[in-house]
Amino acid sequence: MPGWPTAGYTAAALAVLAAGRLTRTRLRPHIATRLAGAVIAAWSPVVLLSPWLAPGAVLPLAVRVCVALVAFRLVADTVLRSLHRGGRLLEPALVIGGGVAGHELVAALRRHPESGLRPARRVGDVGAAWSSPARAVLCCPAVEHEARRLREHGFDVWLAVAPDDRAVPRLGAEKIGGVVLVPLGAGTHEVTKRVFDLVVGTALLMLAAPVLVVLAALVAYRTGPPVLFSQVRVTGQGRRARILKLRTLPVHADADTRWAVPVEGCGRLCRWLRETHLDELTQLINVLRGELSLVGPRPERPYFVRRFETALPHYRDRQRMPAGITGWAQVNGLHGDTSIAERARFDNAYIDHWSLRLDVLILLRTLGPRRLPRGGAR
Numbered sequence: 001m002p003g004w005p006t007a008g009y010t011a012a013a014l015a016v017l018a019a020g021r022l023t024r025t026r027l028r029p030h031i032a033t034r035l036a037g038a039v040i041a042a043w044s045p046v047v048l049l050s051p052w053l054a055p056g057a058v059l060p061l062a063v064r065v066c067v068a069l070v071a072f073r074l075v076a077d078t079v080l081r082s083l084h085r086g087g088r089l090l091e092p093a094l095v096i097g098g099g100v101a102g103h104e105l106v107a108a109l110r111r112h113p114e115s116g117l118r119p120a121r122r123v124g125d126v127g128a129a130w131s132s133p134a135r136a137v138l139c140c141p142a143v144e145h146e147a148r149r150l151r152e153h154g155f156d157v158w159l160a161v162a163p164d165d166r167a168v169p170r171l172g173a174e175k176i177g178g179v180v181l182v183p184l185g186a187g188t189h190e191v192t193k194r195v196f197d198l199v200v201g202t203a204l205l206m207l208a209a210p211v212l213v214v215l216a217a218l219v220a221y222r223t224g225p226p227v228l229f230s231q232v233r234v235t236g237q238g239r240r241a242r243i244l245k246l247r248t249l250p251v252h253a254d255a256d257t258r259w260a261v262p263v264e265g266c267g268r269l270c271r272w273l274r275e276t277h278l279d280e281l282t283q284l285i286n287v288l289r290g291e292l293s294l295v296g297p298r299p300e301r302p303y304f305v306r307r308f309e310t311a312l313p314h315y316r317d318r319q320r321m322p323a324g325i326t327g328w329a330q331v332n333g334l335h336g337d338t339s340i341a342e343r344a345r346f347d348n349a350y351i352d353h354w355s356l357r358l359d360v361l362i363l364l365r366t367l368g369p370r371r372l373p374r375g376g377a378r
Helices: 003-019 031-043 046-052 058-085 099-111 141-152 190-223 268-276 283-289 302-311 316-320 340-352 356-366
Strands: 091-096 117-123 136-139 156-161 174-176 179-183 228-236 239-246 293-295 324-326
Touching: 003 058, 031 058, 091 099, 099 117, 099 179, 136 141, 141 156, 190 239, 190 268, 190 283, 190 293, 190 356, 228 302, 239 283, 283 324, 293 356, 316 340, 324 356
Parallel strands: 091 117, 091 136, 136 156, 293 324
Antiparallel strands: 156 179, 174 179, 228 239
């Protein structure tokens, strides 16, 4: 086989690794992570380069590139860990946050140099960090809400997470001496998320169309017209849209300002639709229109958005991302008449740690039915 196809294929695979941030060194490399990254990178160029490759040559070439990438990363990780244990090539890390958590984190990094990090110094607040030469920053939960400011200034941010804190997604988490560290994401890639919404949303709507027709007929038979309920919701920073649902409750005049809906007027069919969230399948139309995302903070009515933004300091931050049909807060049980402050905390944690893997995980968890809390909001 000529040398240029192999060179071109390898270059394309390395480009995929770089574009997907798969070459980034983890604190504690795992072979499963390396293998997954190598497989994705090795097979991604197949569609692009197959027209220029001889028939039957694609599979052997992809396998060779995959094996080479896995071997290279395993060797590189082994060498790096050996150097780190000897105290060489350690990256200075600024530890932000005082108290017991800060001391524990500094002690853990000193006991485990194989992490590749050396605690350069420890400060009590973010304001003292800007003059630091450290390239990596680890934040304690007390200053978690400031972490995105550091990321915007070019810092590589890791959060120290309490073992019982469910708000922060644990994808990509590392553990050093009992301290759980979670990397702050690089921010939402709007184009990637939109393409994901279009592809997956179209497929879901095609699968759901027959179900929606049957459910709409049942609602019309049980409750009469109208079959659909629409309501203006805040769907992002400065954006509003009319969100669609199957009608499950009698029409009431204060629907835009009443928090607890009158569930006593909900029949067995409508209550089942609300419990299974099948009444929200029509929002796939909003996704295809670009008014919603599949995954994101749930859209709220303008009246309550104004109230919550006044009462809660970081509620407005959840609008950094388009609203979604389902979200990280919802799959963790925060729906209906539950704490708004907790919802906002989960929503902001989702945005800070966003990835396509997390969106897929949330969609899969959404498939499980959840009970509707008593007095749940529409």
